[in-house]
Amino acid sequence: MTEPEISPDLVAAHGLKPDEYERILEILGRAPSFTELGIFSAMWNEHCSYKSSKKWLRTLPTEGPQVICGPGENAGVVDIGDGPDGKKLAVVFKMESHNHPSYIEPYQGAATGVGGILRDVFTMGARPIAAMNALSFGEPAHPNTAHLVRGVVEGIGGYGNSFGVPTVGGEVRFHPAYNGNCLVNAFAAGLADADAIFYSAASGVGMPVVYLGAKTGRDGVGGATMASAEFDDTIEEKRPTVQVGDPFTEKRLLEACLELMASGAVISIQDMGAAGLTCSAVEMGDKGSLGIRLDLDRVPCREAGMTAYEMMLSESQERMLMVLKPEKEAEARAIFEKWDLDFAIVGETIAEDRFLILHGNETKADLPLSKLSSEAPEYDRPWDEPAATAELAEIPRVDAIDALRALIGSPSYAHKGWVWEQYDTQVMGDTVRTPGLGAGIVRVHGTDKALAFTADVTPRYVRANPVEGGKQAVAEAFRNLCAVGARPLAATDNLNFGNPEKPEIMGQFVGAIKGIGEACRALDMPIVSGNVSLYNETDGQPILPTPTIGAVGLIEHMDQIIAGHPREGDLALVVGESRGHLGQSALLAEVFHREDGDAPPVDLEAERRHGEFLRENRALLAGATDLSDGGLALAAFEMAEAAGMGVTLDPDDPAILFGEDQARYLVACDFDCAEALMVAAGQAGVPLATVGRFGGTTVRLGSAEAPLAELSALHRSAFARAIGDA
Amino acid sequence: MHAAVITFPGSNCDRDLAVAFEAAGARVTRVWHKDTALPAGVDIVGLPGGFSFGDYLRCGAIAARAPITRALAEFAAAGGPVLGICNGFQVLVETGMLPGALLRNAGLKYICKPVALQVATAESPFTSGWAQGATITLPIAHHDGNYTADPATLDRLEAEDRIAFTYADTPNGSARGIAGVLSENRRVLGMMPHPERAIAPHQGAADGAILFRTLLDTLTPA
Numbered sequence: 033m034t035e036p037e038i039s040p041d042l043v044a045a046h047g048l049k050p051d052e053y054e055r056i057l058e059i060l061g062r063a064p065s066f067t068e069l070g071i072f073s074a075m076w077n078e079h080c081s082y083k084s085s086k087k088w089l090r091t092l093p094t095e096g097p098q099v100i101c102g103p104g105e106n107a108g109v110v111d112i113g114d115g116p117d118g119k120k121l122a123v124v125f126k127m128e129s130h131n132h133p134s135y136i137e138p139y140q141g142a143a144t145g146v147g148g149i150l151r152d153v154f155t156m157g158a159r160p161i162a163a164m165n166a167l168s169f170g171e172p173a174h175p176n177t178a179h180l181v182r183g184v185v186e187g188i189g190g191y192g193n194s195f196g197v198p199t200v201g202g203e204v205r206f207h208p209a210y211n212g213n214c215l216v217n218a219f220a221a222g223l224a225d226a227d228a229i230f231y232s233a234a235s236g237v238g239m240p241v242v243y244l245g246a247k248t249g250r251d252g253v254g255g256a257t258m259a260s261a262e263f264d265d266t267i268e269e270k271r272p273t274v275q276v277g278d279p280f281t282e283k284r285l286l287e288a289c290l291e292l293m294a295s296g297a298v299i300s301i302q303d304m305g306a307a308g309l310t311c312s313a314v315e316m317g318d319k320g321s322l323g324i325r326l327d328l329d330r331v332p333c334r335e336a337g338m339t340a341y342e343m344m345l346s347e348s349q350e351r352m353l354m355v356l357k358p359e360k361e362a363e364a365r366a367i368f369e370k371w372d373l374d375f376a377i378v379g380e381t382i383a384e385d386r387f388l389i390l391h392g393n394e395t396k397a398d399l400p401l402s403k404l405s406s407e408a409p410e411y412d413r414p415w416d417e418p419a420a421t422a423e424l425a426e427i428p429r430v431d432a433i434d435a436l437r438a439l440i441g442s443p444s445y446a447h448k449g450w451v452w453e454q455y456d457t458q459v460m461g462d463t464v465r466t467p468g469l470g471a472g473i474v475r476v477h478g479t480d481k482a483l484a485f486t487a488d489v490t491p492r493y494v495r496a497n498p499v500e501g502g503k504q505a506v507a508e509a510f511r512n513l514c515a516v517g518a519r520p521l522a523a524t525d526n527l528n529f530g531n532p533e534k535p536e537i538m539g540q541f542v543g544a545i546k547g548i549g550e551a552c553r554a555l556d557m558p559i560v561s562g563n564v565s566l567y568n569e570t571d572g573q574p575i576l577p578t579p580t581i582g583a584v585g586l587i588e589h590m591d592q593i594i595a596g597h598p599r600e601g602d603l604a605l606v607v608g609e610s611r612g613h614l615g616q617s618a619l620l621a622e623v624f625h626r627e628d629g630d631a632p633p634v635d636l637e638a639e640r641r642h643g644e645f646l647r648e649n650r651a652l653l654a655g656a657t658d659l660s661d662g663g664l665a666l667a668a669f670e671m672a673e674a675a676g677m678g679v680t681l682d683p684d685d686p687a688i689l690f691g692e693d694q695a696r697y698l699v700a701c702d703f704d705c706a707e708a709l710m711v712a713a714g715q716a717g718v719p720l721a722t723v724g725r726f727g728g729t730t731v732r733l734g735s736a737e738a739p740l741a742e743l744s745a746l747h748r749s750a751f752a753r754a755i756g757d758a
Numbered sequence: 759m760h761a762a763v764i765t766f767p768g769s770n771c772d773r774d775l776a777v778a779f780e781a782a783g784a785r786v787t788r789v790w791h792k793d794t795a796l797p798a799g800v801d802i803v804g805l806p807g808g809f810s811f812g813d814y815l816r817c818g819a820i821a822a823r824a825p826i827t828r829a830l831a832e833f834a835a836a837g838g839p840v841l842g843i844c845n846g847f848q849v850l851v852e853t854g855m856l857p858g859a860l861l862r863n864a865g866l867k868y869i870c871k872p873v874a875l876q877v878a879t880a881e882s883p884f885t886s887g888w889a890q891g892a893t894i895t896l897p898i899a900h901h902d903g904n905y906t907a908d909p910a911t912l913d914r915l916e917a918e919d920r921i922a923f924t925y926a927d928t929p930n931g932s933a934r935g936i937a938g939v940l941s942e943n944r945r946v947l948g949m950m951p952h953p954e955r956a957i958a959p960h961q962g963a964a965d966g967a968i969l970f971r972t973l974l975d976t977l978t979p980a
Binding site for chain 2: 186189190193194195196278279280281283284370371372449452453454455456457458459460461462463464475482590
């Protein structure tokens with residue numbers, strides 16, 4: 033088949049800028065072939081090359097005594113101590129976006145987002161044990177929103193439930209800034225033997241390169257390039273760039289890969305995600321300082337007549353590439369045949385620095401392999417210091433119960449059972465705490481240890497003040513882990529922003545990274561993996577800057593878990609200082625439809641001290657939750673409602689009830705424990721105040737009150753109503 | 759007691775079911791769907807939840823024609839006890855070992871949550887640990903749990919006291935609130951709720967453990 037001539041239009045259609053194309057000509061000393069152009073576009077798009085973000089990502093803290101492997105591999109690896117048989121255990125985790133595909137085709141976009149992140153985890157030798165999803169949608173009244181919510185939630189469930197991983201946490205928000213770009217950030221964590229982690233670097237010359245899993249089709253060709261561009265009115269034409277998921281194949285691939293790894297046959301392994309065969313082969317060769325020769329005639333294809341270009345750029349799902357110990361070939365092949373999966377030797381490692389692609393007796397590409405990544409463009413994009421936010425204007429008087437009704441009746445703060453009940457939260461039998469209230473918890477199978485998972489960010493804060501907003505995302509994740517009694521271990525960052533070529537967007541990105549880095553250092557939560565999603569804009573309208581922080585904490589013994597539920601008559605106490613910060617609050621946004629004022633300042637030293645205080649005194653606490661957006665009133669309502677009881681809060685001032693000061697927790701305990709907690713707080717220099725009492729059938733906020741049953745009904749029906757499913 | 763747990767490709771509660779049998783004190787042998795015989799001396803066979811063969815065609819339809827299923831049918835025909843949970847229940851109706859069919863949930867959504875159930879009969883090796891009419895809580899997690907059969911079959915199931923569990927508040931549209939049914943000889947049970955997810959304190963519910971303990975008591979030769 034003849035390949036098209038390279039023209040400026042063709043180069044532009046591949047998302048390559050003229051100067052980037054010049055660089056290709058320089059590297060090759062000739063014009064690239066069509067297949068080669070495709071390979072460059074796949075390697076050099078924003079999604080794969082991190083060309084706008086690399087400079088800033090390098091500033092993040094990524095190391096610590098607990099870190100076994102930081103960013104750069106498929107997922108981060110963190111030590112969690114010994115397992116039952118004395119083996120060292122590790123948790124392997126990452127969060128990744130599938131925003132662009134999910135907007136174009138919500139079910140498949142979200143489903144393959146889950147599939148991709150699960151593969152990232154089991155590629156490293158870990159069995160996935162927990163998943164989370166952080167979702168951002170446009171305003172509920174927007175004509176696309178309900179369709180996207182239904183499709184995305186169904187897609188996540190359709191894939192994760194079938195694969196068999198419990199979904200234990202996440203968040204769902206709505207804001208008009210996401211009308212043209214929804215965000216789907218999928219997190220997965222797995223459990224591995226710390227001494228049997230698998231990496232992507234190839235080693236040894238003449239080693240067989242093996243293709244595993246599903247067959248290659250034409251789906252997802254150009255997906256990574258699509259995901260590196262803004263949307264406009266041609267979006268419908270991009271549907272074929274979205275991949276189609278098959279969780280059944282992924283489940284078999286998981287089992288086959290873990291069996292294969294246990295057999296000792298694997299030298300290195302890499303999943304085929306964005307830019308499929310191209311990216312995975314280059315990664316393995318580059319990390320091992322080797323070349324790779326691929327014979328595409330041997331690639332298992334789903335469709336006849338596929339070209340080299342299509343095969344190299346296909347993003348068909350559920351595929352892996354592996355460098356195999358040659359003496360283990362028969363054993364490896366038998367494992368894949370047992371699971372009815374394709375197993376094909378498609379090439380070998382070579383000593384020269386070449387990426388050599390053969391198809392139908394022709395050389396389709398012959399590129400210097402190391403230059404595909406080492407010579408990838410890197411930009412120091414201009415950025416603007418974010419403008420100071422407007423002073424907080426006066427806030428009208430409001431009845432506290434009316435304000436609470438507005439909050440719990442809005443889909444962002446409503447009960448999310450409509451979402452969670454579509455996810456299998458308990459498969460594998462180790463789930464200790466299902467989604468809904470703070471962090472999810474999963475037991476480490478066969479031990480008394482448990483892991484806690486949370487995903488957090490408050491995009492309004494990040495837009496108002498990128499540095500404080502970045503800090504706040506990390507601090508909130510830290511608090512959610514401390515609030516269940518876990519010791520925060522490490523984090524993964526999923527950085528969703530608009531077009532980085534705009535200095536104000538780049539300024540948001542730079543500020544958020546600074547804040548995240550500062551907070552991660554102060555709170556000992558290194559970033560061990562992550563993903564950047566830029567160009568989340570439609571017709572020039574950017575999303576709110578949304579750097580989602582996924583974090584993992586360790587609970588040494590399940591006895592140490594702090595439950596979420598208060599008991600009848602328990603006192604309600606607030607750990608941390610309440611000043612009544614209302615800038616960028618949920619109260620302003622949901623009650624007054626205003627987003628003014630500064631983000632709440634984050635005192636990282638206080639965060640650390642208060643988190644430690646909570647963990648040290650966990651034996652005194654019947655329940656605990658962090659205070660975040662919605663403040664004391666929302667947290668107290670949610671905690672009481674989940675326990676099926678009312679609550680009385682003494683403060684009458686809306687700023688104290690709904691203020692969003694940081695470094696705070698709401699805790700529940702009986703009178704005797706409260707006394708002991710007071711003594712401990714005095715000694716530790718931690719502010720602690722009694723603010724009310726749990727129990728009864730009424731919710732009282734200062735002088736206003738309403739029956740729990742009425743508020744509960746509103747809280748539990750608002751989400752379905754907002755998306756027209758009531 | 760010696761329990762066999764069958765794994766089909768796409769099963770994802772096979773480990774959970776094995777753990778539940780073991781926690782009750784049983785010895786467990788895992789069996790692959792391509793095997794043609796059950797291990798010798800097996801006292802009970804468990805069919806786990808999940809998405810066997812991806813739920814392609816119909817839930818349980820392909821697994822019902824897997825090589826091991828012929829051996830399973832012979833085992834059951836000879837009076838061997840069989841427990842099918844969730845996808846396992848779907849496989850059992852597809853083989854014809856239990857009557858009826860499991861359709862898509864009435865709300866067309868996957869549902870995962872704890873539900874209240876009534877133990878509709880205590881007359882079986884699975885349920886004799888409860889008093890008839892006892893209310894218990896077990897999690898459900900399925901997309902296709904809407905139990906359906908023609909009225910004559912439903913009447914017959916009722917008349918023969920073969921409805922094992924009913925939902926207190928039917929979440930999925932099941933006819934007569936049926937959550938689990940027994941075979942004619944009362945030794946094959948298919949149920950949509952997951953007893954194996956309610957066996958230990960960390961799971962927040964322990965009613966499922968009673969089913970496994972009851973099996974051990976009733977099936978272990980004295």
